[in-house]
Amino acid sequence: MNSEAMRFDIITLFPQIFPGYLGESLLAKAIERGLLNVHIHNLRDWSKNKHNKVDSPPFGGGAGMLIQVEPVVACVEAVRAMADEPGELLLMSPQGENLKQSMAPDFARSTRLILLCGRYEGFDQRVIDILQPREISLGDFVLNGGEVAAMAVIEATMRLIPGVLGDERSSEEDSFSDQDLLEFPQYTRPREFRGCEVPDVLLSGNHQEIAKWRAEQRLLRTHQRRKDLL
Numbered sequence: 001m002n003s004e005a006m007r008f009d010i011i012t013l014f015p016q017i018f019p020g021y022l023g024e025s026l027l028a029k030a031i032e033r034g035l036l037n038v039h040i041h042n043l044r045d046w047s048k049n050k051h052n053k054v055d056s057p058p059f060g061g062g063a064g065m066l067i068q069v070e071p072v073v074a075c076v077e078a079v080r081a082m083a084d085e086p087g088e089l090l091l092m093s094p095q096g097e098n099l100k101q102s103m104a105p106d107f108a109r110s111t112r113l114i115l116l117c118g119r120y121e122g123f124d125q126r127v128i129d130i131l132q133p134r135e136i137s138l139g140d141f142v143l144n145g146g147e148v149a150a151m152a153v154i155e156a157t158m159r160l161i162p163g164v165l166g167d168e169r170s171s172e173e174d175s176f177s178d179q180d181l182l183e184f185p186q187y188t189r190p191r192e193f194r195g196c197e198v199p200d201v202l203l204s205g206n207h208q209e210i211a212k213w214r215a216e217q218r219l220l221r222t223h224q225r226r227k228d229l230l
Contacts, residue, residue: 006036006110006161009079009087010150011072012117013054015040017147027154030164038154039082043067046075055120064121072116072127079114087112089133090153092146093122096135099152102180103136107153108160115153117146180229184217 010018018040022028030036044052048070055065080086088110107113116133128135138149158164187198201213222229 005034006108006157007083007085007087007112008036008038008154009041009082009112009114010038010117010147011041011043011075011079011114012145012147012150013043013067013119014117014145014147015042018151021151026164027158030158030161033163035161035163036158039079041075041079043071043075046071046078058121062121066121067118067123067127069124069126069130072123073130076114076116076131083112085112087114089114089116089131091116091123091128091131091133091135092118092137092149092153093135094137094140094142096137098137098139099149099156101156104156104160107157113153113157115146115150117150119145181218182222182226182229184214184221 012018018038022031022038031038043054047054054067054071056068058064058066076089088107090113092115127133136149136153138152143149187202191198191203199213201209204210219230
């Protein structure tokens, strides 16, 4: 294990969600090559309940159950102590700031991220008051839990870790990576399919003209699809 690799710690009530995700594609290769380490922690391991429960009805009444403060604080404190670097704590929450590409470089410059995944109706407010996490959301919608959001944070971050991508230009040309513009259209073989042809400029070999075309296409596509970015 590479001690200098970026470390992700995931705290979840459903650890079995992650093995398939961690065992495929670029992420699996990055772990195998020691570019990053991912550790999964079952929140129930810090429960003092004989049935390993960590949830309870909310005071004042209301629908659903809340995750209790005591096991969460105990878990986070224990996980932080597992490495020299305490890391940044991110809580996956629909009430958090929307995850954007502009956050990914900051995450990638960290040596450690701790991702706290909620379930049910969320956390006892004292989890936030005591631990002061940065709350992250995927958007204005609600998921069953924070696990998918945690995967998104890992995915967005790992692409910017040196050595993870075969060609570092891939991340530089992605949508939102340059001036918050969408990515330009791309093509590969065959040159023609069902009457749809590859633009001639891409076959010209003139790299200056290709770069100009791609820049124009980024602006055009962003104007057509995401005017808010302009």
